[in-house]
Amino acid sequence: MAAIKSLARTHTVHAVNTLVQIMRDKNAPAHARVSAANAILDRGWGKPLQPIASEDGKPLSLFTALSGLLSIPAIT
Known part of the structure; x- marks a missing residue:
């Protein structure tokens, strides 16, 4: 390779x-x-960053997006 x-x-x-x-x-x-x-x-x-949206279309912060992937509750 x-x-x-x-x-x-x-x-x-x-x-x-x-x-x-x-x-x-x-x-x-x-x-x-x-x-x-x-x-x-x-x-x-480099490729531009792609925003991550929630199911309702609202943009998520990086922490919120990562916490959802890692099953860590977001701090509000």
């Missing part, structure tokens, strides 16, 4: 260059350009 990971990493520059080419190609389908742009942003800045 380490060998495959290492081999894949040797192609990083080419892969990013390919994504940039697709993103900048005015003739590429919009979904391909958006997908390439998102991939570049995710690799450069």
Whole structure:
């Protein structure tokens, strides 16, 4: 597995260059350009945090969300 990971990493520059080419190609389908742009942003800045909502749609705090997963009652 380490060998495959290492081999894949040797192609990083080419892969990013390919994504940039697709993103900048005015003739590429919009979904391909958006997908390439998102991939570049995710690799450069990380994926954005996704909010966690309760069953009623209200956002939960990280502590509340984790306490529910760990069966620890939240302190209110």
